[in-house]
Amino acid sequence: MQLLINWIFSPIAFSIGFLTPLIAQICATLDMQFGSLPVLAASLLIAVTLGVVAQVRGNWLWQRP
Amino acid sequence: MTSADVHTASAAELDAMERRIAARFMHIxxxxxxxxxxxxxxxxxxxxxxxxxxxxxxxxxxxxxxxxxxxxxxxxxxxxxxxxxxxxxxxxxxxxxxxxxxxxxxxxxxxxxxxxxxxxxxxxxxxxxxxxxxxxxxxxxxxxxxxxxxxxxxxxxxxxxxxxxxxxxxxxxxxxxxxxxxxxxxxxxxxxxxxxxxxxxxxxxxxxxxxxxxxxxxxxxxxxxGRYRDTRAFKSRLGNIGSLGMQYHIVHHLYPTIPLTHTPAAYRALKPILERRGCDLGNL
Known part of the structure; x- marks a missing residue:
């Protein structure tokens, strides 16, 4: 249970669950391309990178003092 | 209640005065x-x-x-x-x-x-x-x-x-x-x-x-x-509505059962007592 709660509230879950489709929709709206890489794959890459950084730092924007 | 009443009241009288005024704005x-x-x-x-x-x-x-x-x-x-x-x-x-x-x-x-x-x-x-x-x-x-x-x-x-x-x-x-x-x-x-x-x-x-x-x-x-020190009144540049009615938050901390919509009137009625108690009322 604790593991499930930790996972749902983790930055990585947020990056996959929300940021990935959000970035993909923004890219589609702005007609952005990533060469041969599909937009959804590129969005996943960007979102998960942000999520991993946030997970390691403990915050999305800043290192908590 | 006059300003003189507030300034000459004993501590017990002041408490009673404060509670009597606040009670007018409760149970609404x-x-x-x-x-x-x-x-x-x-x-x-x-x-x-x-x-x-x-x-x-x-x-x-x-x-x-x-x-x-x-x-x-x-x-x-x-x-x-x-x-x-x-x-x-x-x-x-x-x-x-x-x-x-x-x-x-x-x-x-x-x-x-x-x-x-x-x-x-x-x-x-x-x-x-x-x-x-x-x-x-x-x-x-x-x-x-x-x-x-x-x-x-x-x-x-x-x-x-x-x-x-x-x-x-x-x-x-x-x-x-x-x-x-x-x-x-x-x-x-x-x-x-x-x-x-x-x-x-x-x-x-x-x-x-x-x-x-x-x-x-x-x-x-x-x-x-402390009761009369932990919250202050303030004048917001956005006015009372723009500051979510919080200019009078001191009244809420003193009497939490006064509805938000009645805190400005309660504040005006309680102000002389709050002044005597040395509360931080900003320039409100």
Whole structure:
């Protein structure tokens, strides 16, 4: 249970669950391309990178003092 | 009561005078808060079909969502203090309904807000025990930096554990999990931008606004404790409505069962007593 709660509230879950489709929709709206890489794959890459950084730092924007 | 009465009154007489004045503003059914709480939440809910069906442009939906979410907390705040109906009253269920319903846009559990808020009242400005203590910062810029860049999101959970209300903590976790799952579902169903601009971003902006005016401004600089010291009155550049009625928050901390809509009148009536007690009334 604790593991499930930790996972749902983790930055990585947020990056996959929300940021990935959000970035993909923004890219589609702005007609952005990533060469041969599909937009959804590129969005996943960007979102998960942000999520991993946030997970390691403990915050999305800043290192908590 | 004249100014001379206040200045010559003994401590006991002053207490009695204060309680008598405050009592005039208590036990009033806050119908405006009830209409506000229910109407505001319905307005926010109506934004979803209006935007998804293309009746309302997304940018306007974002503006209205930010406004409605920022306005969603205060009716619940009156319900937290049982102002709509106290325990045992036949309308008690309605008090709890308004409490839960009005804060749906904030994706917060009413009981989490209620129990942590009671601790805030008990321990306002005490670093270890006030659940809202972390908002304190030197100035507005520092507050915003702390809120957006380095928020401490564990404080309410820690408070609920300290007071032994893990059942309420569990309810809070369920509310937050439901919020995230709805966001994820909307996003993967092709409505990520709509979810971001009708809920996720407006909620973050609204929370900053609410915390600024409810937690930071009335308790700034957050150093004094005690009934007449931990909260201050202030004059806001945005006026009383723009500051969510918090100019008179000192009245709320002294008499939490006075409805928000009656705190300005109560403040004016209590002002000579508060002045004698040496309260920080700013230039209000």
């Amino acid at each position: 059914f806050p119908w405006r808060m009830v209409l506000w709480g229910i109407g505001n939440c319905l307005l926010w809910l109506s934004l979803w079909p209006l935007v998804l069906k293309g009746v309302l442009p997304l940018w306007l939906g974002f503006v209205l969502a930010t406004l409605t979410i920022a306005l969603s907390y205060l009716p619940s705040h009156d319900a937290q203090h049982n102002i709509i109906a106290r325990r045992g009253h036949r309308l008690r269920w309605f008090n709890e309904f308004v409490g839960y319903f009005s804060v749906l846009p904030l994706a917060n559990s009413f009981r989490v807000l209620r129990h942590t808020h009671y601790e805030h009242h008990k321990y306002a400005n005490e670093p270890a025990l006030d659940p809202d203590y972390d908002v304190h910062a030197k100035n507005t810029w520092q507050f915003l930096l702390r809120h957006f860049a380095a928020p401490n999101l564990d404080r309410y959970g820690e408070t609920l554990q300290r007071i032994g209300r893990t059942d309420v903590l569990m309810e809070g976790i369920l509310f937050n999990a439901a919020y995230l799952l709805i966001l994820f579902t909307l996003a993967w169903s092709g409505y990520a931008l709509e979810a971001a601009l009708l809920w996720w971003l407006p909620r973050h902006l609204a929370l900053a606004y609410i915390r600024y005016y409810l937690s930071w401004m009335p308790h700034h600089p957050g150093e004094a404790t």
